[in-house]
Structures are given as C-alpha cells and as structure tokens.
Amino acid sequence: xxxxxxxxxxxxxxxxxxxxxxxxxxxxxxxxxxxxxxxxxxxxxxxxxxxxxxxxxxxxxxxxxxxxxxxxxxxxxxxxxxxxxxxxxxxxxxxxxxxxxxxxxxxxxxxxxxxxxxxxxxxxxxxxxxxxxxxxxxxxxxxxxxxxxxxxxxxxxxxxxxxxxxxxxxxxxxxxxxxxxxxxxxxxxxxxxxxxxxxxxxxxxxxxxxxxxxxxxxxxxxxxxxxxxxxxxxxxxxxxxxxxxxxxxxxxxxxxxxxxxxxxxxxxxxxxxxxxxxxxxxxxxxxxxxxxxxxxxxxxxxxxxxxxxxxxxxxxxxxxxxxxxxxxxxxxxxxxxxxxxxxxxxxxxxxxxxxxxxxxx
Amino acid sequence: xxxxxxxxxxxxxxxxxxxxxxxxxxxxxxxxxxxxxxxxxxxxxxxxxxxxxxxxxxxxxxxxxxxxxxxxxxxxxxxxxxxxxxxxxxxxxxxxxxxxxxxxxxxxxxxxxxxxxxxxxxxxxxxxxxxxxxxxxxxxxxxxxxxxxxxxxxxxxxxxxxxxxxxxxxxxxxxxxxxxxxxxxxxxxxxxxxxxxxxxxxxxxxxxxxxxxxxxxxxxxxxxxxxxxxx
Ligand code: SF4
Ligand code: SF4
Numbered sequence: 056x057x058x059x060x061x062x063x064x065x066x067x068x069x070x071x072x073x074x075x076x077x078x079x080x081x082x083x084x085x086x087x088x089x090x091x092x093x094x095x096x097x098x099x100x101x102x103x104x105x106x107x108x109x110x111x112x113x114x115x116x117x118x119x120x121x122x123x124x125x126x127x128x129x130x131x132x133x134x135x136x137x138x139x140x141x142x143x144x145x146x147x148x149x150x151x152x153x154x155x156x157x158x159x160x161x162x163x164x165x166x167x168x169x170x171x172x173x174x175x176x177x178x179x180x181x182x183x184x185x186x187x188x189x190x191x192x193x194x195x196x197x198x199x200x201x202x203x204x205x206x207x208x209x210x211x212x213x214x215x216x217x218x219x220x221x222x223x224x225x226x227x228x229x230x231x232x233x234x235x236x237x238x239x240x241x242x243x244x245x246x247x248x249x250x251x252x253x254x255x256x257x258x259x260x261x262x263x264x265x266x267x268x269x270x271x272x273x274x275x276x277x278x279x280x281x282x283x284x285x286x287x288x289x290x291x292x293x294x295x296x297x298x299x300x301x302x303x304x305x306x307x308x309x310x311x312x313x314x315x316x317x318x319x320x321x322x323x324x325x326x327x328x329x330x331x332x333x334x335x336x337x338x339x340x341x342x343x344x345x346x347x348x349x350x351x352x353x354x355x356x357x358x359x360x361x362x363x364x365x366x367x368x369x370x371x372x373x374x375x376x377x378x379x380x381x382x383x384x385x386x387x388x389x390x391x392x393x394x395x396x397x398x399x400x401x402x403x404x405x406x407x408x409x410x411x412x413x414x415x416x
Numbered sequence: 417x418x419x420x421x422x423x424x425x426x427x428x429x430x431x432x433x434x435x436x437x438x439x440x441x442x443x444x445x446x447x448x449x450x451x452x453x454x455x456x457x458x459x460x461x462x463x464x465x466x467x468x469x470x471x472x473x474x475x476x477x478x479x480x481x482x483x484x485x486x487x488x489x490x491x492x493x494x495x496x497x498x499x500x501x502x503x504x505x506x507x508x509x510x511x512x513x514x515x516x517x518x519x520x521x522x523x524x525x526x527x528x529x530x531x532x533x534x535x536x537x538x539x540x541x542x543x544x545x546x547x548x549x550x551x552x553x554x555x556x557x558x559x560x561x562x563x564x565x566x567x568x569x570x571x572x573x574x575x576x577x578x579x580x581x582x583x584x585x586x587x588x589x590x591x592x593x594x595x596x597x598x599x600x601x602x603x604x605x606x607x608x609x610x611x612x613x614x615x616x617x618x619x620x621x622x623x624x625x626x627x628x629x630x631x632x633x634x635x636x637x638x639x640x641x642x643x644x645x646x647x
Contacts, residue, residue, distance in 0.1 A: 079543045082586040086575035089586050108584040109594050116543035119486045120529040121508040122614065123537070125429070127607035134597060156488075168428045182600035232487040239492055246492040272448045276485025279449070281533065282525045283553060284642040288452045288485070290556070295451075324558040362575055367558040387563075389570025398563035 066243060068202040069192045073104045074144035076135055076158075078151030079112050081313040087362020088313070088347035089150060092196055095350060100206055105142055110135050113154040119277040125164075129171065130178040132161045133187045137179065140188035147190035148199055152312030155195040156233030159241045162189065193241070195234065197311050197346050201243060201251045204258045212355030215261030217306075218378030223262040224306040227341075228252035229296075229319065231312030232272050246270075252309055252346055259353050268299035273315035274322060293322035297341075301334045307342045307373050309349050319343045324367040327403040340368030340403040352379055359385050369404045420476065421467040424506050430464075433502025437461045443490035443500045453646050455483040457490055457500035464503055476511040479646060482522030512614055518621035521643055527618040527630060528639040534611055541590035541598055546572065553639075 073096070081089050096102040114131050117123035135158075139147050149155045165172035176187045200207070215224045230249040235242030244250030253263045274292030279285045296319070300308075310316035320343040327333050327340065335341040343366065344352075351361045358379060363370045364386045374381055389395040424430045437458070444450045444458045460480060463471045475481055484504040491499040508517070517523035533543050551562045564571045572579040576586040590598075602608045618638075619630040627634040 077586065079545075082576075083544055083546055083549070086572055086586040090575050106584045108582065108588060109591070111541040111590055111594060111598055112537060112543050114537055114543060117529075117533045117537055120526075120533050121505065121512070122526060122530045122534045122611070124509065124606050124610050125427070127602055127605040127610075130601045130605045131598070134601065164428060164432070167432065171428060178601065178605045182604045183597040232489055236488045236492050270489075272485065272487040272489060274448075276449065276487060278482065278522075278525060278529060279485045282528055282638075283640050284525070284638075285522075286556065287642075288449065288483075291452050292448050321557055321561075325556040360574075365560060365564060365571070367560045388574070389567060390573025393570060395567045395570045396563070399559040401559045 069146035152231035515617035
C-alpha cells in the first residue's frame, strides 16, 4: 500500500460554527491546550466556536470501565446533542478520543438498531424534557486543527525545524485507538494510515517518524490503568512503544488524545524511577505534546500559557531546538503571577544532574 | 442450552461484535492485553459461539473477560467483521447483572471502578476531577502531579476563570439543574440500578470473604490486590 492511502479516507469537516464538547481528561491534565484550541479558532482564525456551560462528561470512561450501561451513556450523549441544537449549532466537536469514539458509536448504533434510538428519545424526554436532535457532523478537535492547518501555517512564528541546524524535527505521532479503529471512516486516513497529526506535522515543517509499534495502544486500557492492581499492563504497553520508537531518536511525541499524551508522559517518569531507563537524547525523557500545544508553539504562544509546565517530562530541550523564547522564571507561577513553589526534581527531567542513568542509545 | 447466549443476545453489542468467527486468531495477534495477560480473545469468541451454558458461565465467573482493555484494536482487523472487544463488553455487563463478577479477582474490581468513576460522575458530572486523583493512589503520576494537586486553585486558575465555579470554561462546576438532569438520566435509563447491583453483589461477596460488607477496606482490597496469577 502506498503511503498516500490516507486519501482514501477523507471526511467532510465543517469549516465554521462548532459546538465544543470538552473532555474530562483534557481539562484535568491539559487545560492550557483546551484554552489554546478555543483561542486559535475563535481569536486567531475568527471562527465561531461555542463553549456551552451546560454540557457534562460523556461518561465514556465509566462506559469503558463497564460500570455505565449502554442505555445510560446513550441518553447522556443525546442530552449533549440536544444542548447543541438548542444553542443553534449542528457541528459537534469533541476534544477527546474516548468521547469521539463514544459519539460515533452511539450514532452508528442508533442507525443500525433504530429501536435503541427510540428508547433513548424516550429516556431523554422523561429525564430532561428535551428532544433529541442529531448533529449534522461530528469531528474530533484535531480534525479541526488539521482542517485549518494551512491557515495556521500562514500565521506561523515557528516551524517544526531545528533552529540551529535547519533540519526538520523528528516527530512521533500517536493517534489513539478509538480515533479510527472503531470507525475507520470517521478518522482522517482511516485506521491504517491515520493522517490527522502527520498532516499537521508535514505542513508545519517536521518529519514524521515511522516505527514498528506506531499503531500500538498507549497503554490506557481503562480498567488496566484505573485500578491500581492492573497498572502493570498499562506501563508495559507504553514501555513497548517507547522501546520501539527510541532508536529513531524522536525530538518529541505528539498525541491525538489527552489520555495518550498523559500516559506517554507519566509512564516515562515511572519507567525512569523503576528501571533507571530514559528514552530521549542525553538521558532525558522525550517531551510529549498535545497537538494544540504543537499548534500553539507554531503560532508563537508562550509555552507556560499553553500549560506545558504541567508535563512531567520537561519541554525546555524542545523549546530550545525550536528557538522558542521563554522565561524560566515564569514556568511555575500560579494565577495572578504568584510563585507557588516547584515540583520535586526527578530522574526523567532534564535539570536533574544528581543521578546517572543508562542512556538509551 | 443457550440460556446465557440468549441473554447476551439482548445486548446489541453482541450482534455487532459476533457474526461468525472462523477462529483465525488475528484478534489475538494484535491484542495488547493478550501480550500481557494469559488472555486469548479468539478463545472467548469461540466459546460464546458454542452457546454452551456451562462454558459461558465459566467465562462470566472467571478472570479472562476482565483482561481486555477495550482498545478495539481487534475491530478493524477481524477478517469476518467481528469485534471481540464488543463481545467482552456484553459479557462484562451480563456478568455484573447476574452477580457473577464477584467470583473473580479482576471482576471484583468493578466495585472500585463504580465508586471511583461512577460515583464521581454522579457527584460532579465528570468521570474524573483533579481532587479525586489522589497522589497516594497514583504514585506513577509523579512529582509534577503532586505539585498540581497541592496548588490546584493556582495552577488551574492560570487556564480557567471558573475552576470549581459555574460558567463556561475548563473544570467548571456543573450547575445544579444540569446535575439533576444527569441524575434523572441515570435513574430512568438503568444506570442507578446497575450501580446498585454492583454494590449489592459486592457486599454479599465481601461478607463471604470475612469483611464487614462492601466497606472502604474491601473496596481498597479489590483496587490494590494482585494475586499475580494472570500471566
Ligand atoms: S479475528 Fe475475527 S474471525 Fe479471527 S478469531 Fe478473532 S473474532 Fe474470530
Ligand atoms: S478490545 Fe480487548 S480483545 Fe480487542 S484488541 Fe483490545 S484488549 Fe484485545
């Protein structure tokens, strides 16, 4: 199959007037990414995007932990759709791969089994008095950034190149299983050649790293992470990916799903603590970015306003390569510019010089 | 013969997930859980396909159905259009409805998931919130998470004007009227009944195991205990 096979899986993405559904994981771990996304669209590109104060979690983590029944999540999803319609929108965009999978699965199930849609309408009416109105389009927020990638490139302050050598940066992209493995046609490029992040990377000047475990799960596995006794499974999967990508010397990882970004970041910390192993150059971790952070850096946003201080693996080596200026003193400031102390030094961070670890290649 | 299969067949995910399996093993080859656990999704699908009550009951009471991570990597790969991950979801739902989940170590963990995720949805409208990711339960979250956890108002205040308050923005408090709607949805759609079922069977099992019911102590046991017999 040719590398361009992604073009067989195109989907219609609306260009304007989006109803934004936020994600539990995104807002917990990457609130700066969320704000950057809303600013890039609303402020930089002048697009109409509505952040509704009324919607809730999709309850997807509960559903995939098998404690929230299918009928219940369908009704919660139906409520989100109704809120969208009541607000006057019809293009629903979600900021998390789990919920994107959920919204697609619910719509597909309603189509395949119409009695489930009827039952949901009834439950929704009974529980909330609302009427179900289905969206005209569903997209993931990365689809939206992909859709506007050229417009972002035209406003770029930085490109994904090493500002010292002029070489393109080497980027590992991680798509997240539920983006296209459940419904290949709902993801740009399908499940074989997902192109949503690769398209951004190429447009903004970087090189996409192809490596053996590129499509492997990040290691979330819902109950396999959420229950402490099962976390060995989660870290083993992240470990497998990190081992597989390290020989390609990536400058950074970018993830489609906030959960994947968080796991690939945090498990590098845990592996360094447990095994003394780090995967980046010079014995450091590999920075893990969200695509909103990647887009934000390209557009010249301040890394701390993007929330990159909330990562466990320090991003400064990447910022230096990109030629991004930043203030080290501003990194750990809280709201209103107050200094609130800083996290303890740990092995995976670049500023820890006290311990010597085996350097992976 | 076929009693449990008929119950499974009430779940649309069984119809979507199992047409006819030819036992090729492609799902097992790509499955991340199969690589880690003594787990073989091909075999699960093959057993369900036999409709054999005894065999299916063994599955519903056993460890194997709890190993899957619901990544759905098997879905686009199956040459027959099956989705073993969906079959697993149907099995897990039935195992809980019948109270069989408490007969396995991994199944008993459903109580911890119900309390940690399920109850949090009913309390906050979110699956997770910063204040329920306790550093002592999440050592792998590292030093930066501890810093965030201890300074949450300040850290999140930099990105959201409404942290734990009503309005539009990240980590806003969900208004009471919306929360009432969520509670009603759980009530009318069977979410609350399902939660109660998990609690009741866990309580019964906890007593059988010598606990004073499904206490915090029992829940933490399900959350932390690993017999290491799974690989
Ligand atoms: S890949 Fe499909 S046909 Fe092959 S064993 Fe798995 S479920 Fe059966
Ligand atoms: S959904 Fe479950 S059975 Fe399918 S590949 Fe993922 S872990 Fe394996």
